[in-house]
Amino acid sequence: MxxxxxxxxxxxxxxxxxxxxxxxxxxxxxxxxxxxxxxxxxxxxxxxxxxxxxxxxxxxxxxxxxxxxxxxxxxxxxxxxxxxxxxxxxxxxxxxxxxxxxxxxxxxxxxxxxxxxxxxxxxxxxxxxxxxxxxxxxxxxxxxxxxxxxxxxxxxxxxxxxxxxIGRWEISLMQRAIALVQGSQRGDYRDGVQVGRQIFASLPEGNRLKQRERDRWAMENQRDECFADMYVHPQEIxxxxxxxxxxxxxxxxxxxxxxxxxxxxxxxxxxxxxxxxxxxxxxxxxxxxxxxxxxxxxxxxxxxxxxRPPYSRFSWEDEALLLSAIPTRNPCMEGWPSQSIFDHNYQIVSLDQTEFEFLQACDGQRPALEGQPPNHSTSAQASVAELLSRCNANLETVRQMQQRQLILLESPAVR
Missing domain, CATH: 3.40.50.150 (Vaccinia Virus protein VP39)
Known part of the structure; x- marks a missing residue:
């Protein structure tokens, strides 16, 4: 150390x-x-x-x-x-x-x-x-x-x-203001929270620091733990x-x-x-x-x-590789099964009928991870080519769904 x-x-x-x-x-x-x-x-x-x-x-x-x-x-x-x-x-x-x-x-x-x-x-x-x-x-x-x-x-x-x-400019100013008012009491974090709240309460309504706190941070900073972490932290770069x-x-x-x-x-x-x-x-x-x-x-x-290199990078531009990949639905989504879901970033996504059908076809599949008991025989996992034969999607749809993290693709080369 x-x-x-x-x-x-x-x-x-x-x-x-x-x-x-x-x-x-x-x-x-x-x-x-x-x-x-x-x-x-x-x-x-x-x-x-x-x-x-x-x-x-x-x-x-x-x-x-x-x-x-x-x-x-x-x-x-x-x-x-x-x-x-x-x-x-x-x-x-x-x-x-x-x-x-x-x-x-x-x-x-x-x-x-x-x-x-x-x-x-x-x-x-x-x-x-x-x-x-x-x-x-x-x-x-x-x-x-x-x-x-x-x-x-x-x-x-x-x-x-x-x-x-740049985005924390106002926070930085308030951190310095609280420390200045605290003086020799800096390091007393409960006092720092009290001083910070007093400053915000005292500032004019049009003050930029007050507006920024109210518009962006006030909800979470109702809790003293969050206010202290933001404004009275002893070290921040x-x-x-x-x-x-x-x-x-x-x-x-x-x-x-x-x-x-x-x-x-x-x-x-x-x-x-x-x-x-x-x-x-x-x-x-x-x-x-x-x-x-x-x-x-x-x-x-x-x-x-x-x-930490080396690590593999997979490109799905190769048609043969993509067709042989094993697709699974990304479990990081809410609202499934529906054509209107929350995606991995909790953003609302509207799936067209083709995307919805392909995700339905992927449902129930999962990667063959070492250390996990399979829910099916791994040989039963269908490839992209097999799933495309069951619905109206095409390879470009599959690529776009992978890029949007709606599906995960397992390479057959490492299966």
């Missing part, structure tokens, strides 16, 4: 915050949590990163900076064959996480109070690491990311989330696109892509001028991202996947 005085001071301060206000403050349930997050479901993570469904389900997962175990619990329930370990600095958060998973029956999840800097104390490597909203609270985010990289198995993936500087890719380049891992790719599409902002959109698309990929960052100050965070 980097036990230098500044680093240890920051770690101790962060632990005190989350011992005072365990985060996130979601209620503990006596059943599996409702809904889904596709970034917490191994088959959809693997499919997003490689293009194909995985061949094994019995993976090792590390939830690094798990807090009160909300994400760990979901990962445990959504991936019943996985071995899940959650680590966090906060003793109180770990206690809450342990109780959360005990109550809901996530028996494949266990917890350990441990700093990310100290992950070398954990035996073995992980197929998949979840580290969301954490490294930007470390004194040395790069050192933390590099430590995690050493625990990622070859071909493994890590999902990360850090704050974006916000990123720009440039500093983000500096971090990625220094990590020793490979950038796979943003896990909210719809945000990073230029046509979302420039579609009304096709000529300008075409010109912007001539820019290098990172410059396209920079342009989106500058044009959309509502982007408050970056979320993305990194991989």
């Amino acid at each position: 980097d036990n230098s005085t500044p680093t240890q001071t920051v770690s101790d301060a962060v632990a005190r915050l989350y011992n005072t206000y365990p985060f996130p403050p979601e209620p503990i349930l006596d059943e599996a949590p409702p809904g889904y997050n596709w970034r917490w479901y191994w088959p959809t993570v693997h499919s997003f990163c490689t293009g194909a469904a995985p061949t094994k389900g019995a993976v090792r997962v590390l939830d690094a900076g798990c807090g009160t175990g909300v994400s760990t619990e979901y990962i445990g329930h959504l991936n019943s064959e996985a071995e899940v370990l959650g680590i966090d600095l906060s003793e109180q958060a770990i206690a809450t996480a342990t109780e959360r998973c005990r109550r809901s029956g996530a028996t494949n999840a266990r917890f350990r109070q441990l700093s990310i800097y100290d992950v070398d104390q954990i035996e073995g490597e992980f197929d998949w690491i979840n580290c969301v909203g954490v490294i930007h609270h470390m004194a040395d985010p790069l050192k933390g990311l590099q430590a995690l990289a050493t625990k990622l198995a070859p071909g493994g993936f890590i999902h990360l989330f850090v704050y974006a500087a 916000d990123y720009t696109l440039d500093s983000l890719f500096e971090l990625i380049d220094a990590s020793g891992l490979e950038f796979v892509g943003f896990s909210n790719p719809q945000v990073w599409q230029l046509d979302r902002l420039l579609a009304s001028d096709p000529a300008l959109l075409d010109r912007a698309r001539q820019l290098p990929e990172q410059d396209q991202y920079r342009l989106i960052e500058l044009l959309d100050p509502e982007i408050t965070h970056f979320e993305w996947f990194l991989a």
Whole structure:
């Protein structure tokens, strides 16, 4: 561990915050949590990163900076064959996480109070690491990311989330204002919450900081735990696109892509001028991202996947390969069976009759994952070609449904 005085001071301060206000403050349930997050479901993570469904389900997962175990619990329930370990600095958060998973029956999840800097104390490597909203609270985010990289198995993936500087401009100003008023009492987090709420209440109605809080954050910040996490945190590093890719380049891992790719599409902002959109698309990929960052100050965070090479990438442009693939319906959807569903991002999607018929044909199929008992003989799983013979869909429909994450495709080459 980097036990230098500044680093240890920051770690101790962060632990005190989350011992005072365990985060996130979601209620503990006596059943599996409702809904889904596709970034917490191994088959959809693997499919997003490689293009194909995985061949094994019995993976090792590390939830690094798990807090009160909300994400760990979901990962445990959504991936019943996985071995899940959650680590966090906060003793109180770990206690809450342990109780959360005990109550809901996530028996494949266990917890350990441990700093990310100290992950070398954990035996073995992980197929998949979840580290969301954490490294930007470390004194040395790069050192933390590099430590995690050493625990990622070859071909493994890590999902990360850090704050974006432009979209959090008003938050940054309020953080500094609260700290200034607190003075020598900074570090008393309950006092910080009280001071912050007093400032917001006192500001004129037209004040930009007050408006931003009311319009964007006030609902979640009714809870002191959320208000403290946002406004009185003792350590926060916000990123720009440039500093983000500096971090990625220094990590020793490979950038796979943003896990909210719809945000990073230029046509979302420039579609009304096709000529300008075409010109912007001539820019290098990172410059396209920079342009989106500058044009959309509502982007408050970056979320993305990194991989430890080597790992397979599947393209379904090859007709023969696609025809022989085994398709399954993405279980991360609500409202099925219906032509109007919520997709993996909880966005309403209207399926045309052809798409609906193909999804119906896929229903009941699932990848042949090692470590999971098959619900059918794996030889009974129908290929794309076989399913197309039963409905009116075509290969382009299948490709588009895979790109929209409505279906997962298993490559016969790795079956």
